[in-house]
Amino acid sequence: MDLSRQYAETRDAQDPIGHFRTRFHIPDERLVYFDGNSLGRLPLTTRDRLHDAIDREWGGELIRGWDTWIDLAGRAGDVIAEGVLGVARGEVILSDSSSVNLFKLASAALDASPGRHVIVTDDDNFPTDRYVLEGLARARGLELRIVATDIDAGVDPARIAAALDDDVALVCLSHVAYRSGALADMVAITTAAHRVGALTLWDLCHSAGSVPVPLRESGADLAVGCTYKYLNAGPGAPAFLYVRRDLQARLRQPIWGWFGQRDQFAMDAGYDPVESIERFQVGTPPVLGGYAVLEGARITAEAGIPCLYDKSAELSSYTIQLGEAWLGDRLALASPSDPGQRGSHVTFHHPQAWQICQALKAAKVIPDFRTPERLRIGLAPLYTRFVDVWEGMARLRDIVTSGSYREFEAVRGRVT
Amino acid sequence: MDLSRQYAETRDAQDPIGHFRTRFHIPDERLVYFDGNSLGRLPLTTRDRLHDAIDREWGGELIRGWDTWIDLAGRAGDVIAEGVLGVARGEVILSDSSSVNLFKLASAALDASPGRHVIVTDDDNFPTDRYVLEGLARARGLELRIVATDIDAGVDPARIAAALDDDVALVCLSHVAYRSGALADMVAITTAAHRVGALTLWDLCHSAGSVPVPLRESGADLAVGCTYKYLNAGPGAPAFLYVRRDLQARLRQPIWGWFGQRDQFAMDAGYDPVESIERFQVGTPPVLGGYAVLEGARITAEAGIPCLYDKSAELSSYTIQLGEAWLGDRLALASPSDPGQRGSHVTFHHPQAWQICQALKAAKVIPDFRTPERLRIGLAPLYTRFVDVWEGMARLRDIVTSGSYREFEAVRGRVT
Numbered sequence: 001m002d003l004s005r006q007y008a009e010t011r012d013a014q015d016p017i018g019h020f021r022t023r024f025h026i027p028d029e030r031l032v033y034f035d036g037n038s039l040g041r042l043p044l045t046t047r048d049r050l051h052d053a054i055d056r057e058w059g060g061e062l063i064r065g066w067d068t069w070i071d072l073a074g075r076a077g078d079v080i081a082e083g084v085l086g087v088a089r090g091e092v093i094l095s096d097s098s099s100v101n102l103f104k105l106a107s108a109a110l111d112a113s114p115g116r117h118v119i120v121t122d123d124d125n126f127p128t129d130r131y132v133l134e135g136l137a138r139a140r141g142l143e144l145r146i147v148a149t150d151i152d153a154g155v156d157p158a159r160i161a162a163a164l165d166d167d168v169a170l171v172c173l174s175h176v177a178y179r180s181g182a183l184a185d186m187v188a189i190t191t192a193a194h195r196v197g198a199l200t201l202w203d204l205c206h207s208a209g210s211v212p213v214p215l216r217e218s219g220a221d222l223a224v225g226c227t228y229k230y231l232n233a234g235p236g237a238p239a240f241l242y243v244r245r246d247l248q249a250r251l252r253q254p255i256w257g258w259f260g261q262r263d264q265f266a267m268d269a270g271y272d273p274v275e276s277i278e279r280f281q282v283g284t285p286p287v288l289g290g291y292a293v294l295e296g297a298r299i300t301a302e303a304g305i306p307c308l309y310d311k312s313a314e315l316s317s318y319t320i321q322l323g324e325a326w327l328g329d330r331l332a333l334a335s336p337s338d339p340g341q342r343g344s345h346v347t348f349h350h351p352q353a354w355q356i357c358q359a360l361k362a363a364k365v366i367p368d369f370r371t372p373e374r375l376r377i378g379l380a381p382l383y384t385r386f387v388d389v390w391e392g393m394a395r396l397r398d399i400v401t402s403g404s405y406r407e408f409e410a411v412r413g414r415v416t
Numbered sequence: 417m418d419l420s421r422q423y424a425e426t427r428d429a430q431d432p433i434g435h436f437r438t439r440f441h442i443p444d445e446r447l448v449y450f451d452g453n454s455l456g457r458l459p460l461t462t463r464d465r466l467h468d469a470i471d472r473e474w475g476g477e478l479i480r481g482w483d484t485w486i487d488l489a490g491r492a493g494d495v496i497a498e499g500v501l502g503v504a505r506g507e508v509i510l511s512d513s514s515s516v517n518l519f520k521l522a523s524a525a526l527d528a529s530p531g532r533h534v535i536v537t538d539d540d541n542f543p544t545d546r547y548v549l550e551g552l553a554r555a556r557g558l559e560l561r562i563v564a565t566d567i568d569a570g571v572d573p574a575r576i577a578a579a580l581d582d583d584v585a586l587v588c589l590s591h592v593a594y595r596s597g598a599l600a601d602m603v604a605i606t607t608a609a610h611r612v613g614a615l616t617l618w619d620l621c622h623s624a625g626s627v628p629v630p631l632r633e634s635g636a637d638l639a640v641g642c643t644y645k646y647l648n649a650g651p652g653a654p655a656f657l658y659v660r661r662d663l664q665a666r667l668r669q670p671i672w673g674w675f676g677q678r679d680q681f682a683m684d685a686g687y688d689p690v691e692s693i694e695r696f697q698v699g700t701p702p703v704l705g706g707y708a709v710l711e712g713a714r715i716t717a718e719a720g721i722p723c724l725y726d727k728s729a730e731l732s733s734y735t736i737q738l739g740e741a742w743l744g745d746r747l748a749l750a751s752p753s754d755p756g757q758r759g760s761h762v763t764f765h766h767p768q769a770w771q772i773c774q775a776l777k778a779a780k781v782i783p784d785f786r787t788p789e790r791l792r793i794g795l796a797p798l799y800t801r802f803v804d805v806w807e808g809m810a811r812l813r814d815i816v817t818s819g820s821y822r823e824f825e826a827v828r829g830r831v832t
Contacts, residue, residue: 055441
């Protein structure tokens with residue numbers, strides 16, 4: 001393969017969605033950003049919209065702004081529904097954080113199957129998902145059945161199927177694994193879950209905006225996801241939740257807040273939730289975050305998931321090829337090698353991954369470290385160029401081959 | 417009493433915290449804003465901080481911003497603790513919405529008293545509080561004991577005490593009533609609750625930033641509150657929660673999210689929460705909202721609750737005096753007349769309150785309507801002047817005495 005920088009430039013010139021990079025605020029062209037799967041970049045329309053929402057809407061309209069803001073969570077949800085997830089308007093809404101939404105929807109699903117006693121997940125699921133499910137299982141006296149997963153290969157549908165029986169109420173998994181980027185087979189797993197009468201709840205944090213999400217094709221029941229990764233809505237922006245239309249009136253989430261109430265401002269005695277997706281809202285929604293999701297999701301919808309996924313597969317394959325060519329004997333791929341089985345990030349294993357991460361940051365390459373000993377490279381397709389991949393991997397090559405990373409702190413510090 | 421505008425101007429000239437108005441973005445001096453208890457105004461430092469957080473921190477620092485943001489919820493919580501609520505650092509943290517926090521802390525309190533079967537609240541409590549408690553009682557098979565309250569006079573401690581027995585696990589009330597502004601006697605009620613071994617959970621939404629909150633003096637156990645009212649943190653900004661230090665390690669909230677986890681980025685198997693206030697966090701916190709709370713709470717702390725409360729009492733008394741002098745036969749006070757029994761808003765009853773509200777808005781006076789037939793006038797002491805009260809009440813007088821409000825729509829529209 002052609003290892004020249006010129007080859008990367010040629011690929012960029014041919015990229016049908018390459019121009020989307022100009023829609024983002026990129027103050028330092030030297031910085032190679034490989035962490036858009038953790039925190040996406042700032043879109044220019046979002047910057048302008050937020051400034052306007054702060055100065056003119058909040059500052060000038062004051063409480064009257066709520067005439068506009070009251071359904072913002074639903075409007076942003078509709079853009080995600082139609083433009084990102086391929087489901088219908090009214091099936092997605094912004095609300096709370098992914099963790100809180102996971103709690104709400106898992107609780108609702110468990111309440112809908114009172115005779116069943118098992119929640120199924122896997123040991124490679126994102127920590128907060130595992131903790132939330134652990135808490136629910138403990139509070140309700142249920143079994144949390146944790147399926148062993150190869151952390152580099154991802155969820156094996158056969159192992160999930162083997163864990164299913166008619167005592168399972170809920171199967172809750174991540175669509176794209178946070179560490180390896182492995183893509184779970186949503187269709188096979190949902191089919192198997194439905195065969196035993198269980199509901200499925202999917203965490204789409206690492207897939208919304210990067211890969212096709214077969215909610216409709218699989219018949220998946222429920223999903224949650226964050227918006228600050230590929231949807232570029234900014235740090236701590238509100239999460240979204242999906243409830244399949246026919247389930248909405250049947251399921252009731254446990255936190256009976258006034259934003260789910262019918263004729264909310266009547267302030268009546270007694271909780272009487274609407275039958276639509278708004279029943280899964282709780283408290284007063286964040287307006288700035290809501291606007292950021294609206295703008296970010298619009299750009300993703302405009303580029304289109306098929307184009308984004310194509311580019312994402314090309315970027316991750318190119319990353320792996322450069323890694324093999326330059327560092328094949330020193331760096332082990334810790335992601336599926338088949339692009340059809342990956343999301344939009346790839347991960348490498350190296351015993352000194354922590355040190356290498358610090359060295360990369362000093363060289364203006366921003367990847368992410370993940371335990372154990374993994375270097376995660378996110379390739380957000382809206383603004384990552386092939387030359388970014390070339391530059392980042394070239395700097396990685398120099399750091400690893402020279403051994404200069406050994407100058408950096410060897411052990412990850414503990415937070416708190 | 418002196419009903420002239422000049423008198424109001426004299427009062428403003430003598431106001432020791434009058435200069436704080438210059439710290440806010442006020443684009444239209446003709447607008448009389450009587451709804452700072454619903455959505456506070458935009459502080460200039462907040463506007464600047466948010467623009468910088470969007471453009472430079474998110475846009476430029478990207479994921480590296482989390483080095484700064486990771487403890488923002490605690491830093492803002494500390495300002496609220498020390499500068500607003502008079503409790504210690506480490507007893508308050510930002511997290512989620514008030515509704516979600518109420519659910520978390522009420523659940524934790526109920527889990528701590530497994531042998532008790534009653535939750536006590538009152539029928540004038542804010543709707544979302546009543547709904548959340550109703551949901552918890554339903555899910556756990558508990559009794560929700562709802563004490564009748566005069567909606568204009570507020571919670572009667574004797575009636576609450578009469579509802580208490582040793583089967584009560586939790587007493588959950590609002591400190592300042594959302595409709596009448598009546599101030600509940602936190603010391604008397606908490607003392608009565610503790611006498612029967614119950615925990616107390618206070619909703620501080622309408623009191624934080626406007627009145628002294630005797631959490632420490634009363635020995636109150638738990639509290640939640642929003643930040644977009646008197647703390648001026650903007651629409652949908654994150655809420656705060658208070659857990660008395662000695663209870664923190666004993667209580668466990670039900671949504672086991674990764675922001676409560678010890679050494680969160682180890683991403684270990686098994687939920688193992690920290691023992692400090694951070695254990696009541698759940699998911700990734702909103703950064704823009706966190707900064708807005710930090711800046712808003714700083715201004716409140718700088719002015720100081722004693723000065724704010726003094727001015728608030730003067731403003732609300734003046735509002736009532738003008739109302740009585742100009743409209744005494746047409747408008748009935750629907751708030752306690754003793755300023756020591758009020759928060760920072762006053763409410764009037766009028767059979768056509770909805771129409772009057774619309775007419776006021778058309779005349780550039782922004783009050784709030786509350787069912788049934790109530791006109792609510794918020795008097796945020798950081799930026800409301802005596803001349804604002806004079807102007808607003810004068811326009812109200814003209815609208816009511818002329819009957820011009822009859823041109824406006826008679827019936828409140830239904831939202832949803």
